[in-house]
Each structure stands twice: as structure tokens, then as C-alpha cells.
Ligand code: HEC
């Protein structure tokens with residue numbers, strides 16, 4: 001049995017492994033930053049809403065701990081607005097919070113937050129778990145809704161640098177973002193990827209998938 005396993009499956013693992021190594025070889029270098037400098041800012045400023053380690057406990061404030069550094073950096077730059085242009089992602093609180101920081105400081109912040117241990121939330125609504133899981137894993141062909149797993153991964157861990165981790169995020173925050181993408185108010189998603197997804201979802205779909213995501217690991 002062991003030999004059969006080795007003979008049949010080892011080549012498959014080797015191929016998968018070398019594909020993973022190749023993909024990694026082509027990935028852009030993660031943004032360098034100084035986590036100690038980032039921590040100094042988090043512990044004096046961001047702490048008020050996202051906690052000292054980025055594990056916010058207030059459902060309207062997203063958890064940032066363990067999020068991909070590239071995604072964090074992109075969001076901070078989007079909140080600030082570049083080259084005199086208005087911010088690409090508009091939120092009265094965050095637009096103000098991030099305005100004072102340089103790109104180097106944002107890299108420091110991303111470097112610190114991305115390596116903090118993540119404390120995920122939990123799902124709360126047993127009645128909608130099935131619908132949420134169905135949408136997450138398979139989308140809805142009749143509505144032209146793609147599976148979330150296709151981009152965010154089967155366990156919601158995301159794929160650096162493009163796709164954020166969403167597993168364990170507060171359902172309240174996820175719901176707000178999906179509605180905001182759907183309304184076109186959040187429009188910083190490359191190639192309208194999330195706007196096209198959210199556009200195909202009812203309020204009910206959004207609530208169900210947001211709660212499922214909170215419990216996803
Ligand atoms: C007064 C509360 C408050 C403070 C202080 C604050 N934030 Fe936020 N932050 C928020 C809220 C609310 C959001 C969600 C905005 C939205 O809904 O679009 C957010 C969103 C974010 C996001 C986007 C996360 C994602 O998943 O897309 C990042 C990154 C972020 N904050 C970083 C920071 C950093 C770094 C600091 C400190 C310099 C900070 N925040 C300080 C309230 C705050």
C-alpha cells in the first residue's frame with residue numbers, strides 16, 4: 001500500500017510542489033518595511049480602533065492582523081490618494097487617519113501588521129450557513145455569480161499579492177464592503193473584480209456569505 005501510494009501520488013505532489021515553487025519565484029518581492037517602526041505607530045494611533053496587534057474587537061473595524069502586507073499597503077495608499085488625486089477608497093475615518101503617513105511609513109505599518117497572529121471571528125447564524133457555504137464554494141451559475149473560493153481560496157486565506165485574506169473577518173465589515181462594492185462606492189478593486197461579483201448578489205446572499213466567511217478557516 002505504501003509503495004502504491006509512493007508510485008502513484010509522489011509524482012503528483014512533485015509536480016504541484018514545483019509549480020508552487022515556480023509561482024513563488026515569479027511573485028513580486030513583498031514590500032520591505034520596518035516592523036518596529038510600524039509598531040510604534042500602531043500602538044499609539046491605530047490601537048484605538050484596530051487594537052495593538054491589529055486584532056480589532058469592534059465589528060465595524062476590520063481585523064488587520066496577519067493580512068497580506070501587499071494588500072494592506074495598497075489599501076493605505078488607496079485611502080490616502082496619490083499625486084494630488086482624491087483617495088481611490090473613500091472612508092471619512094481612514095482617509096483622515098492615514099493622511100499624515102508617507103509610503104515608507106505605510107510599508108512599516110504593513111510589515112508589522114502582516115506578521116501579527118490573527119484571531120479570527122466566528123459565524124453566528126446557523127440558518128444561513130448552507131447558503132453562505134454554497135455561494136462561497138460554488139457561486140450561483142444561474143445568476144452568473146462566481147465562487148468566492150476561486151479568488152480568495154478554499155479556506156479564505158487569499159493569495160498574495162492580489163487577493164486579500166477574508167476568512168475570520170467580521171461579518172459586519174464584510175457585509176459593508178460587499179454593499180459598498182455593489183453600489184460602486186468602493187471602486188478600488190482592480191478590473192472591477194469585486195464590483196462585478198457584488199452586483200450579482202442580493203442582500204440575503206451578502207448576509208449569508210458574510211456570516212459564513214466569519215467562521216471560515
Ligand atoms: C477611529 C478608528 C480608526 C483608527 C484610529 C484607524 N482605523 Fe483603520 N479602519 C477603520 C475603519 C472604520 C475601517 C473600515 C473602513 C471602510 O469601511 O471602508 C478601517 C480600515 C482600515 C484598513 C483596510 C483594511 C481592509 O481589510 O481593507 C486598513 C489597512 C487600516 N484601516 C489601517 C489603519 C492603520 C494603519 C491605522 C493607524 C495609522 C488605522 N487604520 C487607524 C477605523 C480606524
Ligand code: HEC
Nearest residue numbers: 146147148150151162163164174177188189193194197209
Ligand atoms: C475574480 C476574483 C474575485 C472573486 C471571484 C471574488 N473576489 Fe473578493 N476580492 C477580489 C480582489 C482583487 C479584492 C481586493 C480589492 C482591492 O484591491 O481593494 C477583493 C476584496 C474582497 C473583500 C474586501 C476585503 C477587505 O478586507 O476589505 C471582500 C469582503 C471580498 N472580496 C469578498 C468576496 C466574496 C464574498 C466573494 C464571493 C461572493 C468574492 N469576494 C469573490 C477578487 C475576487
